[in-house]
Amino acid sequence: MRRVAMMRATFPDALVTGHEPLIPAMTNDPKDRHVLAAAVRADAAVIVTTNLKDFPSAALAPYDIDAVSPDDFLLNQLELNRIATLTCVVDMAHARNRPPVRPVELLDRFSVIAPQFAEEAKAQILNQSEPSPWLIHQRREID
Structure with missing residues (x-):
């Protein structure tokens, strides 16, 4: 319950309502309609x-929606805005304090999904031959 409350506070516009009447028209897996x-x-x-x-393309096509894995989504974010994505990883790691976690450890946890x-x-953070100013500043926090 605490996690849901935190998510709603952090992303107040993410709660979708009024979708219930649309459920019967959906053709994807019934448990995920x-x-x-x-x-x-x-x-x-x-x-x-x-x-x-559970989200076949035939069910998504009428709505111009794609289904992607977390891996593909995050790789796309990394490609679109490398610094913002890596900053998010560092910020998420710094926000964890029970127990504290380093960004590389957090990325190890990401490896599951x-x-x-x-x-x-990790390669972009740790193995850069010419690190960006952001990475130079963050390096002491990352390793």
Whole structure:
């Protein structure tokens, strides 16, 4: 319950309501129709899920929505805005204090659902031949 309260406080615009009437029209897996209905109601472009089989492209196509894995989504974010994505990783690690976790340790945890992202992000953070000013500043916090 605490996690849900924190998510709602952090992302107040993320709660989708009014999607229930759309559920019967959805053709994806019945147990996940509420997810697609909420995505349609929110005019989302992407559903991020580890359960891609329940969101076949034929069910998503009428709504111009794609389903992508967390790994693909995070890799795309890394490609679109490397500094912002890596800063997010560092900020998330710094926010954890029970127990404290270093960014590299956090990325190790990401490897469960986003192994390629975790590997690529660690490589970009730790193995740069010419680090950006941001990474030079953060390096003492990352290693």
